[in-house]
Amino acid sequence: MTTTSEVCPLVPASYIKNKAYDGDGEIWSIAGGGISVFGLRVKAPSLGVFSLLESYESPFIAHPEDCTLLDVWRVLYINDRREKCVQEVMDWAYPSHGSEFVHEDTTTWREFDHNAFAFGAEHYDENTPMEEIAQDVEKLYKWFLLAFEGFEMIPGGGSGAAWWFGAETIGSMAAALSARPCEILWDLPLCFVGHAVASHARMNGNNNVKRPKDVADMKEKFEEAKDRERNGVMHPWQVENPEAWPLTEQQIKYKPTIQKEWDRLLKERKNVKA
Amino acid sequence: MGFGVSTADNISQNTAYSVQAADKMDENGAILEMTTYGGIKETTEEVYTDAGSFTNLAVNAQVGNTTAAVVMSHTLIESNTDYARASKVSRQALTTG
Numbered sequence: 001m002t003t004t005s006e007v008c009p010l011v012p013a014s015y016i017k018n019k020a021y022d023g024d025g026e027i028w029s030i031a032g033g034g035i036s037v038f039g040l041r042v043k044a045p046s047l048g049v050f051s052l053l054e055s056y057e058s059p060f061i062a063h064p065e066d067c068t069l070l071d072v073w074r075v076l077y078i079n080d081r082r083e084k085c086v087q088e089v090m091d092w093a094y095p096s097h098g099s100e101f102v103h104e105d106t107t108t109w110r111e112f113d114h115n116a117f118a119f120g121a122e123h124y125d126e127n128t129p130m131e132e133i134a135q136d137v138e139k140l141y142k143w144f145l146l147a148f149e150g151f152e153m154i155p156g157g158g159s160g161a162a163w164w165f166g167a168e169t170i171g172s173m174a175a176a177l178s179a180r181p182c183e184i185l186w187d188l189p190l191c192f193v194g195h196a197v198a199s200h201a202r203m204n205g206n207n208n209v210k211r212p213k214d215v216a217d218m219k220e221k222f223e224e225a226k227d228r229e230r231n232g233v234m235h236p237w238q239v240e241n242p243e244a245w246p247l248t249e250q251q252i253k254y255k256p257t258i259q260k261e262w263d264r265l266l267k268e269r270k271n272v273k274a
Numbered sequence: 275m276g277f278g279v280s281t282a283d284n285i286s287q288n289t290a291y292s293v294q295a296a297d298k299m300d301e302n303g304a305i306l307e308m309t310t311y312g313g314i315k316e317t318t319e320e321v322y323t324d325a326g327s328f329t330n331l332a333v334n335a336q337v338g339n340t341t342a343a344v345v346m347s348h349t350l351i352e353s354n355t356d357y358a359r360a361s362k363v364s365r366q367a368l369t370t371g
Contacts, residue, residue, distance in 0.1 A: 008327040010362065013286030013320035155352040155359065208351045208361070213322065215356050222324050222357075244317055244343045244364045266341050 008222045009229060009248050012237050017217040025146050029191040035143045037136040039123040040076060045144055047173065047193060048185030049079050051165040052086065056093040064141075070103065072137060073120030074112070080119070082186045088112045150194025154201050155208045176200045232258045234265075242266045286320040291368070313368030317343070320351075321362050328358040340369045 029044035036042075053060065053075065059067040060075045078085055092112035102108045109117075161168040174184045176197050184193065202209040228235055229248060232255020238245040242265045251258050294312040297305045331345040338344035343366035352359040 007329075008324040010321040010323050010331075010360070013322060013359075016322060208320075208359075213357075213359075218322055218357055219324075222322075243341055243366055244319070246342065270341055 006226055006229075007248075007250060009225050009235065009250070011218075011221050011225055011235075013213065015237065016221050017214040019152075019212045019214045021149050021211065022142075022146060025143070026149055026191055026195075029143070029146050029189050030195075032189075035139055037140050037143075038072075038076070038120070038128075038133075039125065040080075042076060042079060042140065042143065044189035044191055045079050045147055046082065046184075046186050046188060047165060047170060047190050048082060049075075050147070050190065051170065051185065052078050052089050054163060054165045056089065067137075068103065069120070069133070070113070070117060072140070073116040075140075077112075077116040077119045083182070085112070085115070088115065147190035148194060150191060150196070150198045152212050153195075153198040153209050154206070173197060230254055234258065234261065238262070239265065242269060288318045290316045290318075292316070293368075313370075315343075315366045315368055316346070317364045317366075319362050319364070321360050323358050323360070325353060325355055325358050328353065328360060331362065338366060340367045342366070 032043065034041040034043040050061070057063075058075060059071045078089065088111045092110045095110065100108065101110070101113065106113075163169070170181060170184060173179075173193055174181050177184065177188075177193065177200070179188070198209050225235060229250045232251060234247075234251070235245065238247070242262060247258060247262050292314055293310040295308045295310050298307040298309075300306055328350060330348050332348045333345075336344040343364035345362060346365045347361070347363045349361045350358060351361055
């Protein structure tokens with residue numbers, strides 16, 4: 001019987017799988033490769049691409065469930081044009097006049113909408129089956145998410161700022177890499193920047209920078225450990241190294257005789273050493 | 275596919291052995307003889323638990339010897355809704371001889 005108030009014992013990291021990552025994809029992303037989706041070659045996004053997407057809370061990132069095909073075109077257009085489209089994205093996000101955007105009414109569209117739509121239409125075959133569109137969108141998400149593999153290695157992750165890709169982040173990354181803002185914003189793939197920042201943190205003494213663990217496997221290991229505690233069974237790390245892993249209060253509570261087993265194990269280990 | 279071995283980065287424990295040394299010197303301070311004592315094994319291990327279960331193990335009145343370690347520090351590295359990640363440093367006396 002599982003209870004939510006139950007204490008989970010410590011599980012050594014070596015017993016938990018590392019999170020799988022696409023090492024090949026990271027190389028391609030950093031080396032300047034691009035995936036092929038919607039008839040386009042899409043290069044790896046830079047920090048500035050995410051900054052612009054954040055400036056208007058792109059549904060592609062913020063609300064994927066509400067993301068339309070036009071939203072995807074906007075993302076692809078920004079990723080392709082980068083610094084050349086900053087002004088039109090700004091004018092679109094903070095219009096000085098005009099009516100509110102209505103997808104069905106093209107008279108409400110602004111320059112950014114028209115350009116993004118034209119950009120998509122130029123490459124996209126409108127007879128593309130929905131299944132293929134869904135596959136391309138998924139591929140695009142995976143490509144964009146690769147950008148965060150390096151950052152995931154840093155404990156605590158982001159800066160804690162309200163804008164994830166805002167001025168604080170841009171400034172700290174430029175400082176960490178001794179790079180100019182335009183390089184950080186537009187030239188360097190974010191995947192590279194993430195790994196460089198992780199490496200910088202390690203060089204500054206953060207020994208905990210490493211690939212993250214697989215959370216699903218971790219939860220499984222937590223449940224297995226709780227089960228063993230309830231059943232008065234020793235954990236594999238206790239059997240392997242009883243000196244460093246004494247019994248927990250729960251193990252003794254559920255099976256008081258376990259103390260004798262542990263003492264015997266310890267004695268055996270001592271005899272082996274002697 | 276990478277060139278590396280897939281399990282190469284799954285090491286989460288560092289062990290360090292150390293001893294103290296007492297020096298016997300001549301009148302000029304040159305060391306004539308040394309005797310070691312106070313040997314210890316210190317293990318630093320990365321550990322995980324669920325977010326609500328992290329409790330400090332580096333507490334007073336632990337008893338350690340050559341067969342049982344004491345926890346010298348227990349540092350929370352990272353905590354989120356899924357888990358708590360910590361570093362645990364244990365110290366154990368080494369047997370003489």
